[in-house]
Amino acid sequence: MGKEFLTIYWREMIRFTRFKGQLFAALVQPALWLLLFGVAMSSNFDAASGAFSPLPGVVSIDYLTFMAAGVMAMTALFTCLFGGMGLLFDKNWGIMKEMLASPMRNHHIQIGVGLGGITKALIQVGLIMVFGLVLGVTFFSGFSAIETVMAVLGIFAFIAVFSAGFIFLSAGLAMRVESMESIQAMMTLLTLPLMFSSNALYSTSAFPGWLQAVSTVNPLTYLVNGIRYFALGDDFTAMGTHYEYTGGDIILSFIVLLAFTGLTFVFAWRAFKTAKVT
Amino acid sequence: MTDNIIEVENLEHSFGDLKAVDKVSFSVQEGEIFSFLGPNGAGKSTTINVLTTQLPCQKGTVRVCGFDVRTAPHSVKESIGIVFQDEVLDRDMTVKETLEFHGRIYSMPRAQRLEREKELLELVELEEKVDVRTKHLSGGMKRRLEIARGLMTRPRVLFLDEPTIGLDPQTRLRIWDYIKRVNEEGTTIFLTTHYMDEADLLSDRIEIMDHGKIIASGTSESLKNTLGKDMIYLETENDEKSAEISRRVSEVTEVKKTSKGLELILDADGSRVLPTIIRSIEDESIDILSVKMKKPSLDDVFVHYTGREIRTGSGENGMPKMRRH
Numbered sequence: 274m275g276k277e278f279l280t281i282y283w284r285e286m287i288r289f290t291r292f293k294g295q296l297f298a299a300l301v302q303p304a305l306w307l308l309l310f311g312v313a314m315s316s317n318f319d320a321a322s323g324a325f326s327p328l329p330g331v332v333s334i335d336y337l338t339f340m341a342a343g344v345m346a347m348t349a350l351f352t353c354l355f356g357g358m359g360l361l362f363d364k365n366w367g368i369m370k371e372m373l374a375s376p377m378r379n380h381h382i383q384i385g386v387g388l389g390g391i392t393k394a395l396i397q398v399g400l401i402m403v404f405g406l407v408l409g410v411t412f413f414s415g416f417s418a419i420e421t422v423m424a425v426l427g428i429f430a431f432i433a434v435f436s437a438g439f440i441f442l443s444a445g446l447a448m449r450v451e452s453m454e455s456i457q458a459m460m461t462l463l464t465l466p467l468m469f470s471s472n473a474l475y476s477t478s479a480f481p482g483w484l485q486a487v488s489t490v491n492p493l494t495y496l497v498n499g500i501r502y503f504a505l506g507d508d509f510t511a512m513g514t515h516y517e518y519t520g521g522d523i524i525l526s527f528i529v530l531l532a533f534t535g536l537t538f539v540f541a542w543r544a545f546k547t548a549k550v551t
Numbered sequence: 552m553t554d555n556i557i558e559v560e561n562l563e564h565s566f567g568d569l570k571a572v573d574k575v576s577f578s579v580q581e582g583e584i585f586s587f588l589g590p591n592g593a594g595k596s597t598t599i600n601v602l603t604t605q606l607p608c609q610k611g612t613v614r615v616c617g618f619d620v621r622t623a624p625h626s627v628k629e630s631i632g633i634v635f636q637d638e639v640l641d642r643d644m645t646v647k648e649t650l651e652f653h654g655r656i657y658s659m660p661r662a663q664r665l666e667r668e669k670e671l672l673e674l675v676e677l678e679e680k681v682d683v684r685t686k687h688l689s690g691g692m693k694r695r696l697e698i699a700r701g702l703m704t705r706p707r708v709l710f711l712d713e714p715t716i717g718l719d720p721q722t723r724l725r726i727w728d729y730i731k732r733v734n735e736e737g738t739t740i741f742l743t744t745h746y747m748d749e750a751d752l753l754s755d756r757i758e759i760m761d762h763g764k765i766i767a768s769g770t771s772e773s774l775k776n777t778l779g780k781d782m783i784y785l786e787t788e789n790d791e792k793s794a795e796i797s798r799r800v801s802e803v804t805e806v807k808k809t810s811k812g813l814e815l816i817l818d819a820d821g822s823r824v825l826p827t828i829i830r831s832i833e834d835e836s837i838d839i840l841s842v843k844m845k846k847p848s849l850d851d852v853f854v855h856y857t858g859r860e861i862r863t864g865s866g867e868n869g870m871p872k873m874r875r876h
């Protein structure tokens with residue numbers, strides 16, 4: 274394999290940093306969300322959670338800290354779900370023709386765009402984490418320096434695999450559809466169910482059975498599990514729900530994400546293999 | 552085989568029921584400028600797209616630089632450069648980035664790439680625009696940038712699909728000049744156009760295409776020579792009768808009625824035949840309203856073979872065809 278994918282990646286990053294307004298929005302929007310939504314909701318939920326009797330000996334997490342993990346996950350979701358749209362733009366108004374007419378193998382485009390999506394998601398997630406800590410999110414409390422570094426790496430590994438999965442999904446769709454409208458409609462159709470059937474903003478334990486089933490096939494749930502495990506530890510309560518993770522749970526979550534990414538990788542691979550623009 | 556750099560035999564390409572290219576055969580020699588001339592919808596772009604492996608080769612054989620487009624598309628891609636009919640630029644990348652991106656996806660070594668970038672920007676006179684985003688270039692500058700990009704890898708053949716469409720006359724002259732210079736340095740040029748003057752001025756050889764078929768081919772000279780030595784356009788009071796009279800003059804090989812009058816094709820020096828023709832018509836007391844004598848042009852060749860003038864508008868709405876911006 275040559276290294277032309279690095280050229281695609283280079284271009285992705287040029288585009289990410291070139292539009293200052295867009296870059297600013299990409300970096301500020303999740304922080305804003307955490308600030309407004311998180312702070313507003315915590316004032317409600319934390320008042321309500323006074324009603325739950327704390328489990329003795331188990332850390333109780335406030336709502337802001339609880340949902341910070343969800344906001345990180347959802348930011349990665351949005352960035353990557355919409356990350357393939359550039360390809361559709363290239364196809365209709367840009368340089369997809371040039372790329373496909375070149376001797377570069379098409380899957381370099383997939384890999385380059387994938388790496389771009391992962392990088393953007395990691396940058397955003399890193400910023401939210403820092404911003405959250407400033408706001409009073411109690412991630413990594415009681416962790417040693419080494420433990421904190423390991424936890425951050427663990428979170429990044431989860432984010433990276435999850436992001437790759439969604440950027441490949443988005444890229445695969447972008448290469449198959451013709452118009453901006455159709456892909457936008459699909460993305461919108463996907464985002465809400467993904468968000469609300471996951472454990473990003475609340476516990477899923479009170480869901481009716483069918484919704485719990487949906488939640489267990491939702492990659493977002495597994496990403497959030499991973500982030501909470503690394504950021505909050507393996508045993509805590511939040512909003513009256515007791516969370517306990519074993520190492521096995523987390524490895525399983527990671528495997529589920531890998532499997533999801535494997536599927537979307539193949540989905541995108543096929544789209545690129547037969548891609549034609551004329 | 553010979554030193555033909557492109558060989559096409561019985562190429563056919565259909566879009567559904569529409570046969571866009573119909574049993575086309577031709578060959579291009581290394582080092583020449585070869586043109587496909589034809590009206591909108593003739594099948595020029597479709598042919599170029601098959602030759603450059605952007606469309607599959609459905610029927611027939613196509614060999615470019617010795618490689619079969621079916622079995623060795625990768626090698627074909629490596630040996631050619633393409634300038635597309637549509638604008639294919641990232642509007643938010645700068646001129647320099649555009650060339651760099653191209654060189655890199657073609658795996659050019661860095662030093663060579665930088666050298667070529669400099670050389671080509673000089674050739675197409677865009678040195679002052681290196682850091683300008685392509686959306687801020689004029690139409691002609693964009694086209695020049697695309698030509699420079701097509702030449703980055705020093706391809707053996709450069710494909711140009713309507714290189715000067717929608718450009719002003721001065722810019723067209725400049726682009727023709729680059730094309731000639733590049734060709735003099737040894738690059739074979741394959742271009743499509745629906746401009747007669749472009750084909751005439753640039754090409755060593757021309758194929759005239761219409762409705763997916765090649766209807767005439769040869770050098771510009773030989774194509775014109777098929778229409779004899781001279782042509783006379785006549786307007787008279789009675790074209791019907793004048794046509795009959797002209798046919799009797801032995802040097803007149805063909806008489807055609809057009810919307811504007813009569814078109815005569817001569818196989819002899821027109822300046823000697825014209826007086827005879829005028830005298831014979833006036834002898835029948837028919838007034839002659841206008842006389843025009845000219846050497847046959849490619850326009851005349853096209854009209855001769857297709858029975859109609861080349862449509863330079865887009866047909867449907869009559870607007871001149873422009874590139875997308």
Ligand SMILES: Nc1ncnc2c1ncn2[C@@H]1O[C@H](COP(=O)(O)OP(=O)(O)OP(=O)(O)O)[C@@H](O)[C@H]1O
Nearest residue numbers: 551566571589590591592593594595596597598745
């Ligand atoms: N992707 C496609 N799907 C269906 N029909 C097509 C497609 N591409 C071209 N055609 C049809 O094939 C015919 C030849 O088109 P082509 O683009 O090769 O013409 P052209 O000679 O390049 O014309 P122009 O001077 O307008 O560029 C036209 O009738 C066109 O409508």
Ligand SMILES: [Mg+2]
Nearest residue numbers: 595596597636
């Ligand atoms: Mg065309």
